[in-house]
Amino acid sequence: MLLEKILQSQGFGSRKQCQSLIQRGLVKVNGEICDQLKTQFQPQDLEFQVGEHRCRYREHVYIALNKPQGYECSHQAQFHFSVFQLFPEYLRERGLQTVGRLDQDTTGLILLSDDGRFIQASTHPKKHVDKEYWLKTADPMTESQIQQLQQGVELRNEKGIFQASSIQQMNDYELRMTIHQGVYHQVKRMLAAVGNKVTELHRHRVGELELPTDLAQGEWIYLTAEQVQLAISRRES
Numbered sequence: 001m002l003l004e005k006i007l008q009s010q011g012f013g014s015r016k017q018c019q020s021l022i023q024r025g026l027v028k029v030n031g032e033i034c035d036q037l038k039t040q041f042q043p044q045d046l047e048f049q050v051g052e053h054r055c056r057y058r059e060h061v062y063i064a065l066n067k068p069q070g071y072e073c074s075h076q077a078q079f080h081f082s083v084f085q086l087f088p089e090y091l092r093e094r095g096l097q098t099v100g101r102l103d104q105d106t107t108g109l110i111l112l113s114d115d116g117r118f119i120q121a122s123t124h125p126k127k128h129v130d131k132e133y134w135l136k137t138a139d140p141m142t143e144s145q146i147q148q149l150q151q152g153v154e155l156r157n158e159k160g161i162f163q164a165s166s167i168q169q170m171n172d173y174e175l176r177m178t179i180h181q182g183v184y185h186q187v188k189r190m191l192a193a194v195g196n197k198v199t200e201l202h203r204h205r206v207g208e209l210e211l212p213t214d215l216a217q218g219e220w221i222y223l224t225a226e227q228v229q230l231a232i233s234r235r236e237s
Contacts, residue, residue, distance in 0.1 A: 001043045003027065003034060006057060009043075011094035012050055026051050053088060060115035061091065062228045064209070067110050068217040073101040080104045083112075086218055099123060099206075100182055108133075108203035109211040111223075111231055122232055128180040129232060130165060132205035133187050138197040140172035145194040149177070153193040158183055162190055176204075208233040 007018035007027065021027055025035045028049040046057040067073075071083045075092075084092050091114075099111040099122045113119055122129060152163030162183070168176040179186060188198045204211055209231040215221060223231070 001040060002037075003029070003039050003041060004037060006041060006043050006046065006048070007050065009094075010055060010057065011090035011092070013093070021050060050090070053090065055090075058222070060118070061094070061096065061113060062115065062118070062223040062231075063087075063091075063096070063112040063220050064212070064215070064223055064227070064231075065110050065112060065220040066211060066215045066217050067102055067107055069105050069107055072104050073098040073110065083110070086220065087112075102203060103185065103188075103201070106201040106203065107217060109206055109209070110203070111206060111209075112220075118228075118232075123182065127232070128234060129207045130178050130180050130205070130234060131182065131203060132176060132178045134202045134204050135175050135177060135187060135191070135198050136200040137173050137175070137191060138199050141169060141175060141196065145196060148194045149190060153190055155183065155186070155189050155193060162186060164190070178205075207231045 003022060004015055004018040007013070007021060008015055012018055012021060019037055022035055022037055025033050027034050029041060030047065043057045048055055048057070065083065065086065067083060071077075071081045071086070072079070073083055075082060075084055083098065084096065087096060095114045096112050097114065097119055099113060099119050102108070102110050111122070121127065146167055146169060149164045149167060152161035155162055162179070162181055165178040165180055167178075170176065177187065179190075187201060191198050207230055209223075209227055212221065
């Protein structure tokens with residue numbers, strides 16, 4: 001594949017913009033400047049550098065982000081920062097999207113990709129991928145409230161019953177709760193439905209993929225093929 005087409009597929013601009021990058025000597029392949037437009041490479045796992053950006057060719061990208069507070073999962077954030085500001089422009093340009101959403105005040109694991117099939121499959125209601133949250137409440141949790149969450153509650157303007165797949169009470173004010181649906185503000189609305197309020201919310205796990213302990217808030221990593229499979233796997237009861 002022509003080098004300019006490789007760069008274009010990885011989000012480095014239009015064909016003319018990629019040609020300009022090459023001609024200006026800003027592209028290195030295997031550590032050497034490549035300024036010839038007609039040069040071709042086998043793209044699979046090709047390592048290259050554009051300016052200060054060191055990259056490896058990826059047909060699609062699959063990313064895990066440790067989302068901080070104050071960021072919206074939208075390209076057109078209205079009241080806060082956009083999570084897409086945490087990524088280099090070349091990733092934004094190749095169509096990076098979040099897999100589902102987290103509220104601006106919710107922290108933790110969120111997946112992103114430019115693979116439309118993966119996003120659609122991961123977010124389809126029939127997929128029932130588990131999502132584990134760690135949360136704090138305004139008032140002490142009662143045994144009755146725990147039982148209601150396990151049995152399921154109704155949410156206004158939503159069809160069906162919404163229940164926690166599992167609940168682990170850490171102390172009077174802290175829970176680890178797993179859900180498999182993904183409607184708007186679900187965890188907060190479920191707690192409100194049983195007469196309590198979420199004051200802090202953090203997503204720790206999606207499918208079988210846990211948030212890496214060494215991934216600081218605002219940092220992200222590319223997922224391996226194995227990690228992608230973990231993210232869409234269901235935990236056995």
